Amino acid sequence: QVQLQQSGPGLVKPSQTLSLTCAISGDSVSSNSAAWSWIRQSPSRGLEWLGRTYYRSNWYNDYAISMKSRIAINPDTSKNQFSLQLNSVTPEDTALYYCARGLVATGNALDYWGQGTLVTVS
Amino acid sequence: SYEVTQPHSVSVALGQTATITCGGKNIGSKNVHWYQRKPGQAPVLIIYRDSNRPSGIPERFSGSNSGNTATLIISRAQVGDEADYYCQVWDSSTGVFGGGTDLTVL
Numbered sequence A: 001q002v003q004l005q006q007s008g009p010g011l012v013k014p015s016q017t018l019s020l021t022c023a024i025s026g027d028s029v030s031s032n033s034a035a036w037s038w039i040r041q042s043p044s045r046g047l048e049w050l051g052r053t054y055y056r057s058n059w060y061n062d063y064a065i066s067m068k069s070r071i072a073i074n075p076d077t078s079k080n081q082f083s084l085q086l087n088s089v090t091p092e093d094t095a096l097y098y099c100a101r102g103l104v105a106t107g108n109a110l111d112y113w114g115q116g117t118l119v120t121v122s
Numbered sequence B: 001s002y003e004v005t006q007p008h009s010v011s012v013a014l015g016q017t018a019t020i021t022c023g024g025k026n027i028g029s030k031n032v033h034w035y036q037r038k039p040g041q042a043p044v045l046i047i048y049r050d051s052n053r054p055s056g057i058p059e060r061f062s063g064s065n066s067g068n069t070a071t072l073i074i075s076r077a078q079v080g081d082e083a084d085y086y087c088q089v090w091d092s093s094t095g096v097f098g099g100g101t102d103l104t105v106l
Helices: none
Strands: A003-007 A018-025 A034-042 A046-055 A059-063 A071-076 A081-086 A095-103 A109-113 A117-121 B009-012 B018-023 B033-037 B044-047 B061-066 B069-074 B083-091 B094-097 B101-105
Touching: A003 A095, A003 A109, A018 A034, A018 A095, A018 A117, A034 A071, A034 B094, A046 A071, A046 A081, A046 B083, A046 B094, A059 A071, A081 A095, A109 B033, A109 B044, B009 B018, B018 B083, B018 B101, B044 B061, B069 B083
Parallel strands: B009 B101
Antiparallel strands: A003 A018, A018 A081, A034 A046, A034 A095, A046 A059, A071 A081, A095 A109, A095 A117, B018 B069, B033 B044, B033 B083, B061 B069, B083 B094, B083 B101
């Protein structure tokens, strides 16, 4: 059974960096058949995909165009986890943040999700 | 960038069939995934690749996808089906969610 456990601060000051971590159990961040995404949810924007990291003989990242200038998603193979860093945050970045797994076999559907972390920018 | 459009809300009588649409240009050529999100809970995958149900999802949930519209069908709607439903596709390695549909069971 795959489990994703999120951690990180719930309060970030404007202009600072939001940092969250997603620890994986039951799968590997280095899996050739999975990709690891961050998604956020806010009342104004619904669900918004932010980006992902995945391993296919090399490490790759895909990011939402709206985030590209200030986002980084990185794997940590030693701890079997991946992280989200979002720079220069504003109150607009206040949201419930989720990590999730996408599996190639299911067309990269997001089949397992973390518990969510409410991040307030204030 | 690619956009997918969902109705803001749908109502269905208890025991009847609910239909939630997801519109996008030539969406029939893409894999569409559907998620259910209840208050205070993480989203749950209920349909993947247009019409496939993950293990544990009731047969009452089904999906189709053709042309410019993908459809989620919930048969014999129950009060427990009240939730937000989101469609999602991948476009040029970018994830795209619909705006979500609030399902009310009357």
